Amino acid sequence: MSCGVLDEEEFSRCCQLLLHHSDSVGDGWSWEAVQSSDEGYLKKTVLRSVPADQSITQKHKESGSDSEQFDYCRFKTEEQGVNGSADSLRPDVEDEDDCVCRAPGGSSCSSVLQFEYHVLYSCSYRTPVLYFRASTLEGRSLTLEDVWNSVHPNYRLGLQSRPLDAITQQEHPFLGQAFFFLHPCRTEEFMKPLLQMTWDQNRPVNYVLSWLSVVGPMVGLDVSLDYVTLQQPTV
């Protein structure tokens, strides 16, 4: 790893380390190999409940307690195994009532969405790239506007101020289907000082994990602290 980018072999290695931890805690990531080669990408599916009437309002408050900002809850699909502690629940995040699935027709959790996140390697940018798509449980794909309505309020303003640059629709390089993706043009720039710092300190770092921790929360993808707190082998 140097200069803020990484080659594909390093990408794969970082992904395998991430997978190793994910497997051990049931975080739900899987590796999708491409044509039985070493190429592939990470994939994770998450169910999220989004209030139907969630509007694009700035919910940020300046006080120390920000728990009231979270008015949607998340839970995992069955495929990922049942391990409640693996979810990166933070004690402050949800009012416990909001985590309980209300009966259909309830006023708050009125729509459940399925988010699928893919981490691919971009040969042209030499960085990971985050692709994602979302649909209702009935299979209706979300539009870009729908996606924005489900993005955490903290990020919406920034993303929407540069919509064409941040989240765009892109054909998935392997699946040939329409996905949204976070444009990777800024990745090298924000990864470079981070990597330099770790190099200076002789500190091993997982590029993909670090990158994911930065970009994931923008689009509702949690990356649990325990990826770092539990001792991990490094690249």
Next chain:
Amino acid sequence: TWGGFYVVGAYKMSDSAESPTETQKEEIHPPPDDSATNDDKKKIDVLLKAVGDTPIMKTKKWAVDKGRTVQSLAQFISRFLKLDATEQLFIYVNQSFAPSPDQEVGVLFDCFGSDGKLVLHYCKSQAWG
């Protein structure tokens, strides 16, 4: 160009930060909250370290409420450094990992604190152009 993700620069900056004084360690005070409990008043020591070309804060040591979020702290630092709206600020723990903006610094302290303090690295990035 890319709009970036930390909306720190895009929001009206918090007015809750006190002006720095010449003392060694400062406190970050939230606005008055009449529901504050004893727990809310617990603070942890945070040491802020700049990464890359990011300006170094004149005051590096801060006593921060445990319940303060990363996002809130990032906004505070941005305001302190007078970053403009086109600059995004990132915060890292363990020198390599960006905690969720809603993560409480108290939790980070429990996980990564040593010698009685939590070291956080911060880095700005040009979001536009």
